[in-house]
Amino acid sequence: MRETIYEWMKNLAVFYLFFTAVMNFLPDGKYNKYIRHFLGLLLILLLITPILQIFRLKDLVDRNFMANSMKEELWEKAWDLEHSQEDYLYEQYERELEEQIRQIMVKMEAYPRMVEVTLDKGEEVEIAKIKVTVKEACSQEKKEAVADELERIYEIPGERLQILSG
Numbered sequence: 001m002r003e004t005i006y007e008w009m010k011n012l013a014v015f016y017l018f019f020t021a022v023m024n025f026l027p028d029g030k031y032n033k034y035i036r037h038f039l040g041l042l043l044i045l046l047l048i049t050p051i052l053q054i055f056r057l058k059d060l061v062d063r064n065f066m067a068n069s070m071k072e073e074l075w076e077k078a079w080d081l082e083h084s085q086e087d088y089l090y091e092q093y094e095r096e097l098e099e100q101i102r103q104i105m106v107k108m109e110a111y112p113r114m115v116e117v118t119l120d121k122g123e124e125v126e127i128a129k130i131k132v133t134v135k136e137a138c139s140q141e142k143k144e145a146v147a148d149e150l151e152r153i154y155e156i157p158g159e160r161l162q163i164l165s166g
Contacts, residue, residue: 004050004053005050008049012047019043023035023036093125094119097130098115101117101132102115104146105146108146109142110138110143110146112135113134114132115130115131116130126156129162130156131162131164132161132164133165133166134146134165134166135165135166136166146163147161
C-alpha cells in the first residue's frame, strides 16, 4: 500500500514536470488552451488511478476499453470493405461500358483496338472520358460517325470523347 502511494506521488511529480516543460516550450498561441485541456484529462486519469486500484475497477475499465476498441476496428473494417466493394462496382461498370462501345463500333464496322472508359465518381456516376483507338484502316468519316453515335447514346459532349488511329 505504501509503495503504491509513493508510486502515485512519483507519477504526479513527473506529470507536473512534464506539464511545466510542455507549457514553457510552447509559444503563446491559439493551441495553448487545447494542450491545457488534454493535459488536464491526463491529470484526471492520474488522480483516479489509485481509486481504480482500490476498488479493483482497473480490470473492468480495461475490458470496456478493449471492447470499444474492437467495435471501432470492426466499424473501420466494414467501412473499408464497403469502399472496396464500391470501387469494384465502378471498375465493373467501366468494363461493361467498354464492351458495349466495342459492340457498337463493330456493328458500325469501325474495329477498335483499345477502348478505355473513365467514370467521374461524384454524387451521380457519369462518364468522364471515352478514349478509343481504332485500326489505321478506319476512315475519318467512320470515326466521325462513331463519335456522333457515342455522343448520342451516352449523352456526353464531344470534348469527353477521343478517337485515335493506331
